[in-house]
Amino acid sequence: MSGIEYIKQAVSELLGHDLSGHDDQHVFRVYHMAMDFCHEIPDADHELVAAAALLHDCDDYKLFGDESARLLTNTRRILKNSGFDEAFANKCIEIVKTIGYSKRLSGILPDCMEGKIVSDADMADATGLIGVIRCIEYRAYRSKGGEPFFDPNYLPTDMNAEQYKQLKSCPIVNHFFDKLLRLRDLALTEPGRKCINKRHVTIVNFLKTYFDEVNAPQIWKDLLAKYE
Numbered sequence: 499m500s501g502i503e504y505i506k507q508a509v510s511e512l513l514g515h516d517l518s519g520h521d522d523q524h525v526f527r528v529y530h531m532a533m534d535f536c537h538e539i540p541d542a543d544h545e546l547v548a549a550a551a552l553l554h555d556c557d558d559y560k561l562f563g564d565e566s567a568r569l570l571t572n573t574r575r576i577l578k579n580s581g582f583d584e585a586f587a588n589k590c591i592e593i594v595k596t597i598g599y600s601k602r603l604s605g606i607l608p609d610c611m612e613g614k615i616v617s618d619a620d621m622a623d624a625t626g627l628i629g630v631i632r633c634i635e636y637r638a639y640r641s642k643g644g645e646p647f648f649d650p651n652y653l654p655t656d657m658n659a660e661q662y663k664q665l666k667s668c669p670i671v672n673h674f675f676d677k678l679l680r681l682r683d684l685a686l687t688e689p690g691r692k693c694i695n696k697r698h699v700t701i702v703n704f705l706k707t708y709f710d711e712v713n714a715p716q717i718w719k720d721l722l723a724k725y726e
Contacts, residue, residue, distance in 0.1 A: 501580040502545065505552045508576045512556055518639040519632035520555050524623060528554065532619035535689040539611060546586065546612045550593040553577070554620055558598070570594060599624075599677055602684055611687075618690025621681045626697030629678055630704055637670045645669050648708075650715050671708065674701060679725045702726055 499507075506526075513522040532551040536544050553576060559567035566572065573594050577587040593613040596606050597620055608614045624632065637645065646669050654675035668676065682698045685691035705722050708714075 501582045502548050502552070504580045505549055505576055508579070509552050509556065512572060512576075513561075516561065517635065518561065519635035520558055520561055524632065525552055525555055527623050527628070528616070528619045531622055531693070532615050535615045535619060535687060535693075538689040539615060539687065542611045542615055546589055546593070547615050549577075549580075549582070549586075549590045550597070550612060550616045551619060553590065553594055554597045554616055557594075559600075599681075599684075608686065614686035615690070618685050618687050618694065621684060622690060622693045622697060624678060625681055625694055626700045627704075629697065629701060630674075633670055633673055633678065637668075637673065647671060648712065648714070650718060653717075654721065671705070674705060675721065679722075682725075698725070 506529075509525050510522045513520065513525060515521070529548060529551040532547050533544070536542050536547055553573045555561070556572040556576065557566045557570045562572065570591055573591060574587075577590060580587075582590075589610075589612075593608060593610065593616060595601075596608040596613055597617055599621070601607070608617050623629065648671035649669040652669055652672045654672065678701055679698070682694050685694050702722065702725055706719075709719050709722065
């Protein structure tokens with residue numbers, strides 16, 4: 499079994515039963531998207547992109563807590579058993595450390611092309627129709643159905659990384675403005691930018707239709723217009 503195949507298997511075992519929208523299917527979509535981006539960036543180390551894409555959520559603080567996220571406990575364990583050498587593992591770990599929206603809010607972003615590819619693929623899977631579905635899944639998982647789908651009185655604000663991480667839950671539609679609609683401006687590669695821009699339109703159209711159907715206050719329609 500190759501190192502990448504071992505990582506795929508380990509990720510499925512770790513995340514296969516997740517119900518928060520961060521399951522192995524999300525990981526594999528990010529992996530395949532990152533590989534597609536690599537076709538337009540042939541100079542990137544494709545194997546490094548593959549490994550980092552597969553491992554990017556294995557220590558997500560939302561799933562495993564802050565200590566695991568800080569130490570990258572699962573990522574290190576999987577890499578150690580994968581057969582990849584220490585130099586490769588260290589490069590992969592450095593990429594994983596930079597992936598995630600809260601990291602970007604902290605000013606942390608990848609400095610290598612492989613990391614930029616993985617970051618764009620991860621953010622792309624938070625946009626489009628799949629992004630809408632994952633947002634619904636995550637909010638249902640965290641709030642146990644205890645929040646409205648939309649609260650017109652909960653206006654979006656600019657949050658720093660700590661405020662974002664402390665935000666345990668909020669109405670689903672409102673979260674689109676807190677995060678999803680902002681991802682378009684965070685793309686780091688040209689193929690990532692094209693993909694996220696295309697999916698961004700899907701979210702905007704979804705919200706436009708929703709706001710029309712629920713007769714949302716004009717302030718929300720005006721807020722959405724800024725992202726068209």
